[in-house]
Amino acid sequence: MIELNDVSYSYGGGELLSGIDLTLAPGSFHFLTGPSGAGKTTFLKLCYADLLATAGRVSAFGQDARAMGRDDIARLRRRIGVVHQDCQFLDHLSVTENVALPLTVSGRDVVAEAENLTSLLSWVGLGDQGDSLPPQLSGGERQRAALARAVIMAPEIVIADEPTGNIDWEMSLRLLTLLVELNKMGKTILIATHDLNLIRTAKQQVSARVLRIHNRGIQLAGADL
């Protein structure tokens, strides 16, 4: 699904990631952990072609990221749902419009998808908040709205970058439950987090691999997790 072969990424003269080999298989659940600044966000961005590897090969759904045109990248991002730590909403649009944004930009009729939208908002617990503006939501609500936007196009992969970074433990568990549910539906999940409690809790519910960025490379985390 997503494959990284001997991938390196350099920025500003320094090498941030080096010699990374990894395959995200369909239906798998991965955590990516490591200290702040280790390159977790960079790694995720390489996966959805927001950055291009400076060496090695990243391929998504069999296509080399370096060979993709701009329209190919746009199509790739419709197949990969991304939840950002800062959510990245358009503050002048309602929550419903923000969640529907991937449908809007892909030219699908949002009105025809109204029922799906309503049930999706209910699924993330925001059934009554559809008309609110993003700044009116709490941190946890914003993260759940971001998750709803990430899955509205029924992507095969969901990537979340520190999704519980700004929310309390109870909200973190609610969000984790939703991600586990998605994985049980067959979605591939990749979550970058430094929250070890979240990882331990998840491992009780789902078979998850935990990857750690260490010395610019990626290694499988041990039994300490």
Next chain:
Amino acid sequence: MSLSADLAAALRGDAQADRVVPPTGFTVSLTVFTAGAMAFLAVFAMALSLATGRLADRWGSELARSATVRISAPAGQTEAQVQAAVRVLQTTPGVASVRVLDEAEQRALLEPWFGPDLPIEALPVPRMIDVVEEGRGYDAEGLRLRLAAEAPGAVLDDHTRWRRPLIQAAGRLRALGVVSAVLIACATAAMITLAANAALAANAQVIGVLRLVGARDNYIARAFVRRFTLRALTGAAAGTVLGMAAVALLPRASAEGGFLTGLGFQGWHWLWPLIIPPIAAVVAFWATRIAAFRSLRELM
């Protein structure tokens, strides 16, 4: 999607897509004002160009169809040479009519310079014969030779040396009008590009989010292109209406006023300014499209 379909889509609009990019206040006013002011100036450039075109045609055709034979002969021979010249002219193919100017007409011609009391009969003023051409005109060189033989004091002036600089001047004025129109279009494109770049920069975060959720460059560009195309169309329509009204208020063409009173549009030429708003819309479409794609290429 083809460019014509893009232009049609830009004008047709998409309510959902329109909501995605928030309006940026000052670029709206800037674009509408620029398009309006430029359209206003374009109407005047067009009026100038068309008026000088008419003038060049009129000077060209009026002067080209007439000629003057001037007879300067010693006293006592003048009348005989006038009659001889008239006979030559009347038998020249291509000459429609010949008319000898009488004393009163000659006095009227000289009056602006010498006043009404000029004793023209006491002065050695040459006699003038007005010649009007027909068909393909006459052979000027042949006529000169015949006049030299029959009336040695006759000089044929076919107005060529007057006509050429006048037509050249009118032609250059017309070219100046066209150059002005091109400059106005370029200035409009430049201003709209600046406004579009400002709008794109102000919406960098929106563009980033749209790319991340899978928007194609064409979709993002279209949201800006549509907005700027419609603003330019609206501004240019208002500027064109105001420009046409201002031209309509210019003094009507009159012989006394000469060139300056003939600057307005005449007849079906009033339809010409109506092409300005669509041209402004096309200029805005391209300027914004190029600016948008250039900005988007800098993003992943």
